[in-house]
Amino acid sequence: MKKNKNRVIERAVIHDFAAEGKCIVKHEGEVIFVAGSNVAPGDEVKLLVSKKKKNYSEGRILETYSYSPDRIEAFCSHFGVCGGCKWQHVPYDRQLQQKWQQVNDQLVRIGKLPIGEVWPILGSAKTQFYRNKLEFTFSNSRWLTNAEIQSEDDINKNSLGFHVPGRFDKVLPIDKCYLQGDPSNAIRDFFGEYAHSHGLSFYDHVIHEGFMRNLMIRTSTTGDVMVVVQFAQNNQEVIKDILDKFIETFPQITSVNYFINTKRNDTYFDLEPVCVYGTPYITEEMEGLKFRIGVKSFYQTNSEQAYELYKITRDFAKITDNDVVYDLYTGTGTIANFVARQAKKVVGVEYIEEAIEDAKVNSEINNISNTSFFAGDMTKVLTDAFIEKNGQPDVIITDPPRAGMSKEVVDTILRAAPKRIVYVSCNPATQARDLSLLSEKYKITEVKPVDMFPHTHHVENVVGLELK
Ligand code: SAH
Numbered sequence: 001m002k003k004n005k006n007r008v009i010e011r012a013v014i015h016d017f018a019a020e021g022k023c024i025v026k027h028e029g030e031v032i033f034v035a036g037s038n039v040a041p042g043d044e045v046k047l048l049v050s051k052k053k054k055n056y057s058e059g060r061i062l063e064t065y066s067y068s069p070d071r072i073e074a075f076c077s078h079f080g081v082c083g084g085c086k087w088q089h090v091p092y093d094r095q096l097q098q099k100w101q102q103v104n105d106q107l108v109r110i111g112k113l114p115i116g117e118v119w120p121i122l123g124s125a126k127t128q129f130y131r132n133k134l135e136f137t138f139s140n141s142r143w144l145t146n147a148e149i150q151s152e153d154d155i156n157k158n159s160l161g162f163h164v165p166g167r168f169d170k171v172l173p174i175d176k177c178y179l180q181g182d183p184s185n186a187i188r189d190f191f192g193e194y195a196h197s198h199g200l201s202f203y204d205h206v207i208h209e210g211f212m213r214n215l216m217i218r219t220s221t222t223g224d225v226m227v228v229v230q231f232a233q234n235n236q237e238v239i240k241d242i243l244d245k246f247i248e249t250f251p252q253i254t255s256v257n258y259f260i261n262t263k264r265n266d267t268y269f270d271l272e273p274v275c276v277y278g279t280p281y282i283t284e285e286m287e288g289l290k291f292r293i294g295v296k297s298f299y300q301t302n303s304e305q306a307y308e309l310y311k312i313t314r315d316f317a318k319i320t321d322n323d324v325v326y327d328l329y330t331g332t333g334t335i336a337n338f339v340a341r342q343a344k345k346v347v348g349v350e351y352i353e354e355a356i357e358d359a360k361v362n363s364e365i366n367n368i369s370n371t372s373f374f375a376g377d378m379t380k381v382l383t384d385a386f387i388e389k390n391g392q393p394d395v396i397i398t399d400p401p402r403a404g405m406s407k408e409v410v411d412t413i414l415r416a417a418p419k420r421i422v423y424v425s426c427n428p429a430t431q432a433r434d435l436s437l438l439s440e441k442y443k444i445t446e447v448k449p450v451d452m453f454p455h456t457h458h459v460e461n462v463v464g465l466e467l468k
Helices: 092-110 146-150 184-197 236-249 303-317 334-340 353-365 384-390 407-416 428-438
Strands: 007-017 023-027 030-034 044-052 057-066 133-139 159-163 171-173 212-219 225-231 255-260 274-278 281-286 289-294 324-328 345-350 371-375 395-398 420-425 442-450 460-467
Touching: 007 030, 007 057, 023 044, 030 044, 092 428, 092 442, 092 460, 133 171, 133 184, 159 184, 184 212, 184 225, 184 236, 225 236, 225 281, 236 255, 236 274, 281 303, 289 334, 289 353, 303 334, 303 395, 303 420, 303 442, 303 460, 324 334, 334 345, 334 353, 334 371, 345 353, 353 371, 384 407, 395 407, 407 428, 420 428, 428 460
Parallel strands: 030 057, 225 255, 324 345, 324 395, 345 371, 395 420
Antiparallel strands: 007 023, 007 044, 023 030, 044 057, 133 159, 133 212, 159 171, 212 225, 255 274, 281 289, 420 460, 442 460
16 A cells, blocks of 8 residues: 655645545646535645545645635635535536536546436525524534634533534534524524523533433424434433423424433434424425425435426336336335326335335325335345336336445346336436446436535436336
8 A cells, every 4th residue: 555645735726626526636747636615626725635546646725825716705604614515605507517517427428328418407496595404413522713722711612513524523513504494593592502501511422421412403395393302311300491491482393302312322213202292203295295204204305406306207207107116215205105196006115114114104194005115125125026026117216325226236127127217316426337237228318417405516316217
């Protein structure tokens, strides 16, 4: 292995965006990828080059001499430190162009897939306050500004906010977050202020002590609002007081829940939530279909744009009433239920058992009776025997995680040979790999990128395929 070599490039100009939200510098024949949350093409910078790989290096900005004239002013006071909304200094149409480029690069330039053209990207109507779920962390180790570090004053280091990227223990207090609509900011402030004024301890993520641990807020387009608080100790008197006061202050709340988490990690999937007010779920709606979202349920975080994504998916699927449809990586069965009325039947498969339970409930409350859902690892569940038993698919919709599909799953799909496949992906690189395998039998007919996450580098891409 090569040793890291640290060297400084005194002056370099950021050349362009690269994949994964990085930027690229081309300097004396060398290609350097630069990560960071306050960088844009056209910036003039001083660089620390840290890793020398065979074909490229990696660098970090030490100082910015001048900002690109193409930048716009960031709207959030936390820009540059917070890990969210990293592209807010880039005009939205430029962000969209970059995301389209990312898809084109992976599928056409690098993947060399036979594609007529990548269709124009669908931007998000909302570019702020588009998320329906946020999680804030309580910490007794606040991220300090340089002035605070140098100051002699006694500083209260308790904080409720977001983790600073790469720092599991440091939390940036948030004044106003532009990601989730009302009453998200007010709810966060309520819990932060209550904890401060009542002397409740903020969690210490190094020695694992403290009381207030985590706050999750979920909202829906129907107006429902869910709050889930993680406490590290089962102190019923305090929990009752804080949640009673909260409910009094926010009469619009429809679901209040808590977890007692005494474990060393923050995950709640192995914990039982306690609902103290309202329903243990909120409801999302699409074309009259209701989706119940429980405390632990997965739901696409940009609800309005999820609807657009599902419509594109449904259009590409061209389902007719005699079709057997498979919805792979179905999550809580949202796509399966969304297309069920057009199909003869829909089979959904997903890893997480609770999600499959949600998927079944979502069929039930919408009087959908032609769906069936199965929990398990895709590679193990989706076998030839499973297909034999549940019906030959006419259409397969697949929406895998970032890693894409396993070779076995792709092979099973190829053997099943449905007349159409719709591949929804959040990672065009693994999507390109899988499409290349599928192109043995399939022709790519549509490619439509969709922006679900404005001000981030993430892009969703929907591809339609037809049996040759
Ligand atoms: N289509 C869904 C969400 C898809 S997200 C929607 O629009 O809401 C990808 C899903 O794949 C997640 O729910 C995840 O739990 C599931 N998953 C990840 N790896 C898996 C595997 N190996 N087998 C089955 N499901 C898996």
